[in-house]
Amino acid sequence: MKKTTFVPHVSMTEYTEDNPKIVLQCGHIFHLAFIYEWMERSKACPFCSKVLYIR
Numbered sequence: 001m002k003k004t005t006f007v008p009h010v011s012m013t014e015y016t017e018d019n020p021k022i023v024l025q026c027g028h029i030f031h032l033a034f035i036y037e038w039m040e041r042s043k044a045c046p047f048c049s050k051v052l053y054i055r
């Protein structure tokens with residue numbers, strides 16, 4: 001049996017000039033566009049639920 005190692009998709013995502021990354025206070029990295037959309041609904045990191053803010 002093959003064991004699958006869980007790899008968070010955030011670490012496998014490519015970041016470009018068109019789609020820049022942002023590092024949250026908790027250290028997780030996301031696409032800036034994704035986080036802006038997410039922040040309209042939530043004030044917490046989508047990954048670890050730590051409350052954060054973006055300057």
Ligand SMILES: [Zn+2]
Pocket residue numbers: 024026027028045046047048049050
């Ligand atoms: Zn986090």
